[in-house]
Amino acid sequence: MSESLIAALFVFVLASFTGFEVINKVPPTLHTPLMSGANAISGISVVGALLVAGLDREPSLTTALGLFAVIFAMVNVVGGFLVTDRMLEMFRSKGG
Amino acid sequence: MADVLFTGTQLAYLAAASLFIVGLKQLGSPATARNGNRLGAIGMAIAIVATLLDRQILGYRDIAIGLAIGTAVGAIAAYRVAMTAMPQMVGFLNGLGGLSSSLVAIGASWHAVTALQPMAGDQNFSILLGIAIGNVTFSGSVLAFAKLQGILPGGPVVLPFQKVVDGLLLVGFVVASGMFLQDTTNLPAFAIANLISLILGVVLVLPIGGGDMPVVISLLNSLSGLAASAAGFVVQNNALVVSGALVGASGLILTQIMCKAMNRSLGSVVFGGFGGGTSSGARGPETRTTKEIDSEEAAMLLGYARSVAIVPGYGMAVAQAQHAVRELADALEKRGVEVKFAIHPVAGRMPGHMNVLLAEANVPYSQLCDMEDINAQFENVDVALVIGANDVVNPAARSDRSSPIYGMPILEVDKAKHAIAIKRGMSKGFAGVENELFFANKTSMLFGNAKEVVAQLSAALKQL
Numbered sequence: 282m283s284e285s286l287i288a289a290l291f292v293f294v295l296a297s298f299t300g301f302e303v304i305n306k307v308p309p310t311l312h313t314p315l316m317s318g319a320n321a322i323s324g325i326s327v328v329g330a331l332l333v334a335g336l337d338r339e340p341s342l343t344t345a346l347g348l349f350a351v352i353f354a355m356v357n358v359v360g361g362f363l364v365t366d367r368m369l370e371m372f373r374s375k376g377g
Numbered sequence: 378m379a380d381v382l383f384t385g386t387q388l389a390y391l392a393a394a395s396l397f398i399v400g401l402k403q404l405g406s407p408a409t410a411r412n413g414n415r416l417g418a419i420g421m422a423i424a425i426v427a428t429l430l431d432r433q434i435l436g437y438r439d440i441a442i443g444l445a446i447g448t449a450v451g452a453i454a455a456y457r458v459a460m461t462a463m464p465q466m467v468g469f470l471n472g473l474g475g476l477s478s479s480l481v482a483i484g485a486s487w488h489a490v491t492a493l494q495p496m497a498g499d500q501n502f503s504i505l506l507g508i509a510i511g512n513v514t515f516s517g518s519v520l521a522f523a524k525l526q527g528i529l530p531g532g533p534v535v536l537p538f539q540k541v542v543d544g545l546l547l548v549g550f551v552v553a554s555g556m557f558l559q560d561t562t563n564l565p566a567f568a569i570a571n572l573i574s575l576i577l578g579v580v581l582v583l584p585i586g587g588g589d590m591p592v593v594i595s596l597l598n599s600l601s602g603l604a605a606s607a608a609g610f611v612v613q614n615n616a617l618v619v620s621g622a623l624v625g626a627s628g629l630i631l632t633q634i635m636c637k638a639m640n641r642s643l644g645s646v647v648f649g650g651f652g653g654g655t656s657s658g659a660r661g662p663e664t665r666t667t668k669e670i671d672s673e674e675a676a677m678l679l680g681y682a683r684s685v686a687i688v689p690g691y692g693m694a695v696a697q698a699q700h701a702v703r704e705l706a707d708a709l710e711k712r713g714v715e716v717k718f719a720i721h722p723v724a725g726r727m728p729g730h731m732n733v734l735l736a737e738a739n740v741p742y743s744q745l746c747d748m749e750d751i752n753a754q755f756e757n758v759d760v761a762l763v764i765g766a767n768d769v770v771n772p773a774a775r776s777d778r779s780s781p782i783y784g785m786p787i788l789e790v791d792k793a794k795h796a797i798a799i800k801r802g803m804s805k806g807f808a809g810v811e812n813e814l815f816f817a818n819k820t821s822m823l824f825g826n827a828k829e830v831v832a833q834l835s836a837a838l839k840q841l
Contacts, residue, residue, distance in 0.1 A: 285613055292618050292619055293618050293619075293621075294622075296394075296619040296620075296623055297626045299398060299622075299623065299626075300622060300626025301626045301629075303401050303627075304401060304402075304626065304630050305630060307405040307630075308405075309722050309728075309729055309732060309747055310729060310736075311404065311410055311732075312631060312727075313463060313730065313732065314410055314414070314729070314733075315404045315627065315729075316594070316595060316631060318401070318413070318414045319404075319598060319624045319628065320467060320474065320598055320601065321470075322400075322417055322420075322624050323598075323601040323620065323624040324421070324605075325421065325424060325605050326481055326617060327421075327424075328425065328428045328616050328617060329605075329608045329611070329612045329617050330484075331425070331440065332428065332481075333480075333481050333612065334440055335440070336485070337488065341488075341491065342491070343484050343491065344439070346480050346483055346484035347481070347484045349443075350484065351440060351443035352446050352450075353480070354447065355444055355451060356451040356454070356470070357474040359447065359452050361451075361470050363456065364454075364463075366414055367455060368460075368463075369410050369411040370411065371733075371736045371737050372407065
């Protein structure tokens with residue numbers, strides 16, 4: 282394996298443990314918002330999509346694939362964060 | 378110059394990843410959740426802007442259009458979706474995330490072929506992982522969406538020779554992958570690997586349905602994170618690797634919580650159907666009788682009780698009865714009745730489904746009780762009002778060793794002094810087992826559509 286891949290693997294494993302630690306013990310009320318908020322974060326693939334869309338200097342199939350990926354990921358990001366906010370607003374507006 | 382830019386971008390990614398971690402942490406507590414979600418959004422904005430600044434190539438116009446379309450669609454969907462449709466919405470967004478990750482992997486691979494810059498062997502492996510997880514997430518989510526939206530039947534569909542089909546598809550994927558790794562310009566092999574992984578997503582979700590949906594939804598959520606991570610390995614970007622791993626882990630925790638709440642292993646949900654159908658039909662036709670009451674009588678029971686526990690289930694979501702239920706709870710409280718809501722972790726079709734619906738109907742947070750809390754109190758509850766819940770209140774889970782749901786933690790409604798169950802008919806729950814609760818002496822059945830029946834109860838309450 283290449284050095285960069287090993288490094289990425291370290292990052293992946295450590296981040297996974299961080300995720301387990303951070304999210305443990307979430308009350309049931311927040312299960313849905315947590316899920317849809319995390320879902321929005323998984324739209325980070327928009328960064329990869331932007332990189333792919335910019336790979337070729339001339340428009341190509343690669344560019345097109347990247348652009349579609351940008352659109353889909355962006356729906357995921359914007360839709361995810363906004364709908365989570367909408368839910369959490371309801372949770373709060375009951376003055377609990 | 379390029380060096381400075383690179384460092385700056387990477388530091389921005391680091392900042393974004395940190396914001397995601399803090400944001401997720403804050404999402405775990407009611408007081409800070411909204412702020413946590415905002416931190417996540419800020420992190421995402423930082424990551425996107427940094428990437429755009431770092432790009433040294435032209436083509437901003439197309440990219441701006443892509444970003445704008447995605448933003449518009451996402452915003453419209455987020456504002457227009459009804460709260461009752463949240464499970465579908467989460468499934469839909471999961472699917473798009475998976476599809477995007479898969480397209481990133483495909484695009485990177487296509488670039489390597491056309492630009493004659495073959496990637497290292499391990500990177501090609503990442504590409505396969507990226508398309509596999511991404512495609513499974515995409516097609517699985519599309520299917521879950523179709524089931525939840527009612528486009529397809531919501532129940533589990535088990536194919537004949539399901540395991541053989543699964544096995545053949547896996548073998549096919551491994552063979553096609555091997556051929557692609559041998560020669561990365563082998564487009565047919567790459568296309569077949571893509572196609573098979575899409576089919577795998579379908580056969581994975583097809584046999585799961587009904588009450589198992591919360592598990593599927595959170596599992597797909599986890600997969601969408603892993604897909605982003607895999608795409609991160611392909612384009613060698615740590616922002617993707619970290620964020621994907623965080624989401625993967627969080628989804629896995631939720632999946633575990635859901636499985637535990639049903640006393641089933643993930644394996645038995647994904648591969649098992651329900652309990653293999655052992656004892657469900659074994660007892661022959663049901664001969665016992667239930668006690669039926671009308672809404673006036675039920676309103677009388679409720680109105681003169683000291684404490685009432687409302688137990689919502691998927692039936693309340695289907696009938697969109699949450700607002701009617703809230704009105705009933707208000708009317709009862711006005712009479713001095715103590716009202717609590719008993720929420721089972723897997724009631725509904727996604728984790729936290731009932732909480733979202735009741736929050737939409739403005740039920741105060743303090744009225745919602747987790748399973749552990751309310752189970753300790755059921756003995757002091759005068760009337761438990763079960764609205765469209767079935768398996769999660771079936772006492773057989775405690776007593777009947779032969780029952781498929783034996784061992785599943787339940788809401789102990791049978792310990793309340795009276796129970797009223799609102800149901801459309803005597804159909805069985807998702808697990809396909811009869812519910813002892815409905816035949817018990819102190820249980821009264823109130824048949825009808827949840828929304829209408831609950832509205833009748835409120836009206837009858839006013840006449841008391």
